[in-house]
Amino acid sequence: MNAHLILMGLKRSGKSSIVQTVFHGAEPQNTILLDTTSKPTTFVFRSLIDLQITELPGQVDYFQDTWDDQDINSIMKDVDCVVYVIDCLDEYKATINNLLNVVSFALDNCPHVKIHVLVHKIDGFSEDFKPDIMREIENQVSYLLCEIGHEKHIDYHGTSIYNQSIFEVMSEIISNLVPCLPSLENILNHLVQHSKIEKAFLCDVKTKLYFVTDSSPSDSTLYEVCSQFIDLSVDINSLYLPTHPDDTDSEIQSRKKQQKITSHCTLLPDMKIYLKQMIKSLCLVVYIKDDQLCDSINGQAILNYNAKIFEEGLAKIIDCTNKDPTDYNL
Amino acid sequence: MGRSGSGKTSMRSMIFNNYSANETSRLGATLYVERTEVRFLNNLNLSILDCAGQDNLMKNILMPGNNQLALCQVLIYVFDVSNIEEPKDYITFVDVIKRLNQTSPSCKFFILFHKWDLVMEHEKETAKSNIISALIKSGEEIKFHELYLNGTVKIFTTTIWNETLYLAWSRVVEELVPKANIMKNYLKKISRVLNAKELIIFERKSFLSIVSYSNMFDQDNFYNFNSDRNDGYSHYGVTADRSQKISSIIKTFRKSASYYNGGKFQKLTLHSRSSIIYLDELTDTMAIMLVLPNAMLNESPINQQNINNGNSGNYLQNNQNVSSSTNANENNSMNYNYLNSNTSVKNSFEDSFIGSVIKTARDYFQNIDFGSN
Numbered sequence: 001m002n003a004h005l006i007l008m009g010l011k012r013s014g015k016s017s018i019v020q021t022v023f024h025g026a027e028p029q030n031t032i033l034l035d036t037t038s039k040p041t042t043f044v045f046r047s048l049i050d051l052q053i054t055e056l057p058g059q060v061d062y063f064q065d066t067w068d069d070q071d072i073n074s075i076m077k078d079v080d081c082v083v084y085v086i087d088c089l090d091e092y093k094a095t096i097n098n099l100l101n102v103v104s105f106a107l108d109n110c111p112h113v114k115i116h117v118l119v120h121k122i123d124g125f126s127e128d129f130k131p132d133i134m135r136e137i138e139n140q141v142s143y144l145l146c147e148i149g150h151e152k153h154i155d156y157h158g159t160s161i162y163n164q165s166i167f168e169v170m171s172e173i174i175s176n177l178v179p180c181l182p183s184l185e186n187i188l189n190h191l192v193q194h195s196k197i198e199k200a201f202l203c204d205v206k207t208k209l210y211f212v213t214d215s216s217p218s219d220s221t222l223y224e225v226c227s228q229f230i231d232l233s234v235d236i237n238s239l240y241l242p243t244h245p246d247d248t249d250s251e252i253q254s255r256k257k258q259q260k261i262t263s264h265c266t267l268l269p270d271m272k273i274y275l276k277q278m279i280k281s282l283c284l285v286v287y288i289k290d291d292q293l294c295d296s297i298n299g300q301a302i303l304n305y306n307a308k309i310f311e312e313g314l315a316k317i318i319d320c321t322n323k324d325p326t327d328y329n330l
Numbered sequence: 331m332g333r334s335g336s337g338k339t340s341m342r343s344m345i346f347n348n349y350s351a352n353e354t355s356r357l358g359a360t361l362y363v364e365r366t367e368v369r370f371l372n373n374l375n376l377s378i379l380d381c382a383g384q385d386n387l388m389k390n391i392l393m394p395g396n397n398q399l400a401l402c403q404v405l406i407y408v409f410d411v412s413n414i415e416e417p418k419d420y421i422t423f424v425d426v427i428k429r430l431n432q433t434s435p436s437c438k439f440f441i442l443f444h445k446w447d448l449v450m451e452h453e454k455e456t457a458k459s460n461i462i463s464a465l466i467k468s469g470e471e472i473k474f475h476e477l478y479l480n481g482t483v484k485i486f487t488t489t490i491w492n493e494t495l496y497l498a499w500s501r502v503v504e505e506l507v508p509k510a511n512i513m514k515n516y517l518k519k520i521s522r523v524l525n526a527k528e529l530i531i532f533e534r535k536s537f538l539s540i541v542s543y544s545n546m547f548d549q550d551n552f553y554n555f556n557s558d559r560n561d562g563y564s565h566y567g568v569t570a571d572r573s574q575k576i577s578s579i580i581k582t583f584r585k586s587a588s589y590y591n592g593g594k595f596q597k598l599t600l601h602s603r604s605s606i607i608y609l610d611e612l613t614d615t616m617a618i619m620l621v622l623p624n625a626m627l628n629e630s631p632i633n634q635q636n637i638n639n640g641n642s643g644n645y646l647q648n649n650q651n652v653s654s655s656t657n658a659n660e661n662n663s664m665n666y667n668y669l670n671s672n673t674s675v676k677n678s679f680e681d682s683f684i685g686s687v688i689k690t691a692r693d694y695f696q697n698i699d700f701g702s703n
């Protein structure tokens with residue numbers, strides 16, 4: 001399963017900061033020190049899907065004659081998703097023109113592409129103004145798009161690297177690129193129904209992005225607690241990994257991957273978070289409200305058992321999707 | 331104590347009031363002496379005097395008639411290494427020690443070289459030895475060198491931005507906790523019963539480690555194990571380092587969990603391929619962490635028979651006069667082979683088994699009287 005995602009936006013809009021915070025685990029405060037990206041950079045995020053992420057520098061206008069036309073065509077050739085970052089603290093008129101160029105180019109050359117606009121650095125506004133800013137940008141873009149005769153559904157998200165929002169939005173964007181998403185959602189819903197779970201996430205262990213969640217309404221503080229719990233479990237376990245004197249870094253890394261952590265913690269008065277590490281550096285994190293199920297020895301075993309069945313199902317779905325890419329929904 | 335702006339109140343707020351490192355920038359200057367009482371272990375109370383650092387206020391505190399510093403057991407003196415005024419800072423420090431020698435002769439001294447993250451990586455060694463030699467020079471009068479060598483004065487480099495803060499404070503707390511040996515012996519006993527790799531007891535509110543017992547030297551090459559200390563007492567090595575990391579990890583998680591419906595972190599159970607980790611509350615003021623190798627049931631001295639008879643509690647009882655036994659063992663008489671074949675059931679069985687051990691330990695620790703000596 002592969003997908004290709006492009007990050008665009010004017011310079012200093014925060015593209016590199018997003019990449020560093022979300023995919024490389026950098027502290028948000030430290031990303032102000034990053035250099036300007038000067039040429040397109042690509043890396044592959046390997047997890048449930050192998051996602052190729054290309055970051056285009058913002059100071060180049062790709063749609064001017066001076067820029068080699070061939071290049072942007074080859075970059076955009078097999079793109080599945082474009083993420084456009086707008087710095088909403090800045091004057092965004094120039095940005096919107098640039099965005100319109102990107103959208104019309106995308107519509108002419110690869111109409112199937114998904115376009116997401118991140119209204120970034122939104123933490124600079126107070127809670128009351130946030131919806132206004134979002135609406136203003138959204139209206140302007142759709143009005144101008146209409147004027148040049150294009151129609152395209154664009155998703156808008158308010159984000160900031162200083163809170164959980166960038167992780168949630170990136171999770172949402174990436175999970176839309178997972179080919180077998182409906183079937184995964186389906187089995188996750190089954191798990192939730194049969195184990196008295198309130199909310200479940202299928203996350204990547206390293207980045208804490210979630211690929212699949214069940215259909216119940218999501219709550220960003222709950223997601224934050226869950227992602228912190230992944231950190232806690234992995235960190236505490238790694239303190240007690242057996243070590244040998246002649247271990248290389250890669251050996252330690254691979255041992256960490258094979259750990260297969262199963263953990264759960266109790267939060268008073270009646271909450272419980274359960275985590276199970278699965279194949280492909282994924283982990284299932286679930287939140288349970290009803291403590292009665294978990295306190296008994298049987299309840300715990302039922303949850304473990306169901307999670308194991310889920311893991312088997314997950315492996316089968318991934319297997320099938322890899323074999324026959326046309327048959328996504330089994 | 332320490333000069334104004336050196337970070338005393340920031341430090342205290344992080345350890346005892348659950349502040350995060352970022353939030354400490356909001357704190358204002360302390361005026362005169364702020365006294366906080368913390369209920370620490372069972373019936374042991376800790377009073378913390380956070381003294382102002384401005385010159386004239388400091389003079390006031392050190393005046394002969396002032397009894398604030400009487401009967402203090404530990405002095406934590408903070409130097410802001412990014413900004414040391416020579417020789418004024420050292421002179422003040424010597425004055426403080428002199429005064430304390432009069433009012434509370436048995437006092438132990440901890441010196442923190444704070445804001446250590448602001449010192450460049452390659453300058454750290456020289457910076458540390460420079461300050462120490464300056465202290466020795468200006469401290470001739472109070473025989474600083476002697477105090478440093480015989481361990482009355484302990485020096486730590488700290489910063490609020492990583493777990494070095496918890497390391498230093500754990501040392502301070504270990505100094506203050508009476509009956510640490512009793513607790514350590516009991517941990518040793520549990521460790522024998524469960525074949526545990528490591529046991530740590532934390533204070534629940536600050537999550538500082540109080541006592542730890544470790545069995546890990548056989549497999550950790552980095553653990554500086556020397557043969558004449560095979561009693562398993564953890565020294566200032568890796569165990570200490572690990573427990574500070576745990577303190578800081580747990581405190582971060584506990585904080586974010588409290589934002590969601592006010593969830594209060596209570597216990598953690600973790601099974602992985604290499605280890606089994608339990609973290610549970612022990613008493614109102616203590617939490618215990620147990621780390622077992624993941625083949626516990628096979629290698630443990632409590633063999634199959636013991637488990638099937640469900641007498642984990644009795645095993646502890648025979649060694650120790652623990653008054654109450656556990657009822658949780660009733661449903662423990664499961665078939666051992668069946669357990670091994672089914673991981674999920676095995677995990678939950680182990681959980682309840684450990685649960686019963688912790689319950690026995692809880693009764694024991696609840697009755698420790700820290701108030702009297």
